[in-house]
Amino acid sequence: MADAMIRLERVSKRYGETVAVQETTLEIPEGELVVLIGPSGCGKTTTLKMINRLIEPSSGRIYIGGRDVTQVNPQELRRGIGYVIQSIGLFPHMSVRENIQVVPRLLGWPKARSAARADELLELVGLPPERYAAAYPRELSGGQAQRVGVARALAVDPPVLLMDEPFGAVDPLTRERLQDEFLKLQAQLQKTIVMVTHDIDEAIKLGDRVCVMNVGVVEQFGTPEEVLSAPKSRFVRQFVGADRALKRLSRVRAHELMRAVPTLDLGASREAAREALARHRTVYVTREGRLAGWLDRRAFAGDADVESAYTEVSAESYSVREGDDVRGALAKMLGQGVAELPVVDGAGRPIGLLNLPSILAVTGEMVDEPEASVSEAAPSAREVA
Numbered sequence: 603m604a605d606a607m608i609r610l611e612r613v614s615k616r617y618g619e620t621v622a623v624q625e626t627t628l629e630i631p632e633g634e635l636v637v638l639i640g641p642s643g644c645g646k647t648t649t650l651k652m653i654n655r656l657i658e659p660s661s662g663r664i665y666i667g668g669r670d671v672t673q674v675n676p677q678e679l680r681r682g683i684g685y686v687i688q689s690i691g692l693f694p695h696m697s698v699r700e701n702i703q704v705v706p707r708l709l710g711w712p713k714a715r716s717a718a719r720a721d722e723l724l725e726l727v728g729l730p731p732e733r734y735a736a737a738y739p740r741e742l743s744g745g746q747a748q749r750v751g752v753a754r755a756l757a758v759d760p761p762v763l764l765m766d767e768p769f770g771a772v773d774p775l776t777r778e779r780l781q782d783e784f785l786k787l788q789a790q791l792q793k794t795i796v797m798v799t800h801d802i803d804e805a806i807k808l809g810d811r812v813c814v815m816n817v818g819v820v821e822q823f824g825t826p827e828e829v830l831s832a833p834k835s836r837f838v839r840q841f842v843g844a845d846r847a848l849k850r851l852s853r854v855r856a857h858e859l860m861r862a863v864p865t866l867d868l869g870a871s872r873e874a875a876r877e878a879l880a881r882h883r884t885v886y887v888t889r890e891g892r893l894a895g896w897l898d899r900r901a902f903a904g905d906a907d908v909e910s911a912y913t914e915v916s917a918e919s920y921s922v923r924e925g926d927d928v929r930g931a932l933a934k935m936l937g938q939g940v941a942e943l944p945v946v947d948g949a950g951r952p953i954g955l956l957n958l959p960s961i962l963a964v965t966g967e968m969v970d971e972p973e974a975s976v977s978e979a980a981p982s983a984r985e986v987a
C-alpha cells in the first residue's frame with residue numbers, strides 16, 4: 603500500500619446518545635479512490651465530513667498528508683480539499699465559469715488566471731467552454747451540472763477530493779456515463795478520493811478500496827475483489843448481495859480473459875477456409891483486418907467461397923471491445939444467444955475470443971455455500987479457510 607494520504611485514528615462522533623461513528627481507524631493511500639458504503643445511517647457522511655471538518659470529531663485524530671486537520675483553520679483546510687455533493691450546490695445566479703472560479707477567487711488568483719483555469723477544467727470534463735462557460739446552472743442537464751460540480755472541486759488542483767453521493771441525483775444511464783468519465787479522469791489525475799455511496803455496484807466499479815460500514819463501525823476495508831470474494835462477516839456478505847459473482851465480473855476486462863481468435867480474410871481461398879474450419883467450429887471473417895462476420899462448417903459446404911458463405915455481422919453488436927467489462931460482455935453473449943464473441947481493438951480488429959467457459963472459470967471460483975448454512979455464531983468454511 604502506498605503511503606497514507608488521509609489517516610483516521612480511532613475517530614468517533616457522538617450526538618448525545620447516538621454514536622454515529624465509533625473508533626474508526628482508516629488509512630487512505632495517496633492516489634487511491636476509497637468508497638465508503640453501508641446502509642442508511644451507518645455513518646458514511648459523518649466520516650466524510652469529519653475529514654474536512656464540516657463536522658468536528660468527538661474524539662480521535664485525522665491527518666491529511668501528515669498534518670493534523672484540527673490544527674488547520676477550517677476555511678483554509680476546506681479550500682485545499684475538493685468537495686462534491688449530490689445536490690451539486692452550484693450558485694444559481696452565477697455563470698458556470700463564475701461557479702468554477704469561486705475558490706480560486708477566494709484565494710486571490712487574478713481574474714484572468716482563474717478564468718483560464720475554469721475553461722481548462724470545462725474542457726477536461728467534456729463541456730466545451732465556448733458553449734458552456736457563460737451558461738447558467740438552470741440551463742444545464744443534471745449530468746452537465748454534475749460535471750461542473752466536479753470541475754469546481756478541481757479548481758485549485760487539490761490533492762484530496764471528498765465526494766458525497768456525487769452521481770446520486772441523475773438517471774441511471776447518465777450516471778453510468780458520468781462514472782465512466784470519472785474513472786478516466788481519475789486515471790489521469792490520480793487524486794486521493796473519498797466517496798460516499800449507497801450503491802454497491804458503484805462502489806465496486808469505482809473503488810480501489812471499499813470500506814463497508816455498519817452502525818458506526820467498519821466491517822471490512824479491502825479491494826472490491828477482496829470484499830466480493832472473501833466477505834469478512836455475514837453483514838458484508840449480505841450487503842454485497844447474492845449476485846457477487848456477477849459483480850466481480852464487472853471488475854474483469856475482456857482482454858484479461860480472452861484466448862486466441864481464429865480469423866480468415868474475406869478474400870481467403872477455399873482451401874484456407876477448409877483448413878481453418880477443420881480446426882475450429884467457427885472462424886471470424888475480416889475485411890481489411892476488421893471484423894466483418896463469421897463462418898462455420900455448416901455454412902461452408904463444398905464449393906462455396908468465403909465471401910458467399912459467411913454471415914455478415916455488425917461489429918457493434920457482435921463483438922466485445924477489449925476494455926469492456928466481462929459482466930457487460932456476458933450480457934451481450936446472452937442477448938445474442940451465443941457462447942462466444944470476438945474481442946476487438948479500437949479499430950474493430952479481432953484480437954481475441956471471449957467464451958463462456960473462461961467466464962465461468964472466474965465465477966466458479968466463488969460458488970457460495972447456501973445462506974442457510976451460515977450461522978451467526980460459527981464462522982463459515984470460507985472464513986476458516
Ligand SMILES: Nc1ncnc2c1ncn2[C@@H]1O[C@H](COP(=O)(O)OP(=O)(O)OP(=O)(O)O)[C@@H](O)[C@H]1O
Pocket residue numbers: 617620621622623640641642643644645646647648649800
Ligand atoms: N446532526 C445530527 N444530530 C443527531 N444525530 C445525527 C446528526 N447527524 C447524523 N446523525 C445520526 O448519526 C448517524 C450517522 O449518520 P450519517 O448521516 O453519517 O449516516 P450515513 O451513513 O451517511 O446515512 P445516509 O446514507 O442515510 O446519508 C445516524 O444515526 C444519524 O441519525
